[in-house]
Amino acid sequence: MKQMGISSFSGKCIWIIGASSGIGEACAKLFIQQNARVALSSRRIDRLNAIANKAKPNQALVVPLDVTKDEQFAIAYEQIINTWGEIDLLLFVSGVYAPLRADNFDIDIARQTIEANLLGPMKAVALVLPKMLKAQKGHIAIVGSVAGYSGLPKALAYGPSKAAIINFCETLHYDLLPKGIGVHMISPGFVATEATAQNDFEMPALISAEEAASEILKGIQEGEFDIHFPKRFSRFLKFLRILPYPLYFWIVRRFVKI
Ligand SMILES: NC(=O)c1ccc[n+]([C@@H]2O[C@H](COP(=O)([O-])OP(=O)(O)OC[C@H]3O[C@@H](n4cnc5c(N)ncnc54)[C@H](OP(=O)(O)O)[C@@H]3O)[C@@H](O)[C@H]2O)c1
Structure with a gap:
């Protein structure tokens, strides 16, 4: 049994958390172009307002929140439901991404990373599930990363947070497929955004945030569970993770500046 996609985004109500920059901003703009209604969340209100101001009247809602603050999450969701109903x-x-290795491992940064990248999505899912389960419809899409496929250098907290997202999405999929709710696990390779601007190495198969957004929308439209891109990079990493560890570590050490 394959899950259904969303054949047209026109008129659909979409809550985008992390809409103020990079991949989230590009998705928000594309959804607006395709006549969806969007609720835009993150901390930087001015950036969210700038995106909303380019939408048609009543097409965009700005619902600021910090994903690490439970009460802000609940208020934001209530505001959306009061406006749209569903x-x-x-x-x-x-x-969030902070380069961490064994010689600068910082438990506070690790905690913040897990809080934002893993507990954040879990909180959002916990909020939307009751209504979706009752209605037996809806879609949940979460951006993880190819960095969650297997251990990579300088990702001592980011890597585990994204690996957990893969497991979370896989496990959600078992429960939600029979209930008519779509789950979309999104694993980007390198995308040119504020987050990757700090990288001091040449990023292989780098794509723009707009290209990433169009892959995401297409994947959701087609009902894909595993949305990964760019394929020339994500397929290579998928292949690496099935190799025996000695070979895997040897290849990564050869290609990545450690
Ligand atoms: N760029 C890549 O190469 C790449 C590759 C694989 C996966 N990813 C993943 O793609 C996603 C987007 O990354 P990006 O590259 O587009 O980075 P970005 O431009 O830095 O965007 C990050 C977004 O997350 C929001 N955010 C961060 N902390 C938040 C918090 N505590 N509360 C609410 N919102 C928060 C930011 O909004 P505010 O600052 O306004 O709160 C912003 O909208 C991330 O999950 C990242 O791990 C990126």
């Missing part, structure tokens, strides 16, 4: 798609894009 949501068709939760798209959780928000995420």
Whole structure:
């Protein structure tokens, strides 16, 4: 049994968490172009307002929140439901990355990363599930990363947070497929955004945030569970993770500046 996609986004109610920059902003703009209604969340209100101001009247709602603050989450969701009555798609894009290795491992940064990248999506899912389960419809899409496929250098907290997202989406999929709710696990490779601007190495197969957004919308439209891109990079990483560890570590050490 394959899950259904969203054949047209026109008129659909979409809550985008992490809409103020990068991949989330590009998705928000594309959804607006395709006549969806969007609720835009993150902390930087001015950036969210700038996106909303380009939408048609009543097409965009600005619902600021910090994903690490439970009460802000609940208030934001209530505001959306009071306005729209329901949501068709939760798209959780928000995420943080701090390069961490064994010689600078910092438990506070690790905690913040898990809080934002893993507990954030879990909180959002916990909020939207009761209504979606009752209605037996809806879609949940979460942005993880190919960095969650298997251990990579300088990702001592980011990697585990994204690996957990893969497991979370897989496990959600078992429960929600029979209930008519779509789950979309999104695993981008390198995308040019504020987050990757800090990287001091040449990023292989780098794509723009707009290209990432169009892959995401297409994947959701087609009902894909595993949305990964760009394929020339994500398929290579999928192949690496099935190799025996000695070979995997050897290849990563050869290609990545450690
Ligand atoms: N760029 C890549 O190469 C790449 C690759 C794989 C996966 N990803 C994933 O893609 C997602 C988007 O990343 P990006 O590259 O587009 O980065 P970005 O431009 O830095 O965007 C990050 C977004 O997350 C929001 N955010 C961060 N902390 C938040 C918090 N505590 N509460 C609410 N919102 C918060 C930011 O909004 P505010 O600052 O306004 O709150 C912003 O909208 C992340 O999950 C990232 O891990 C990115």
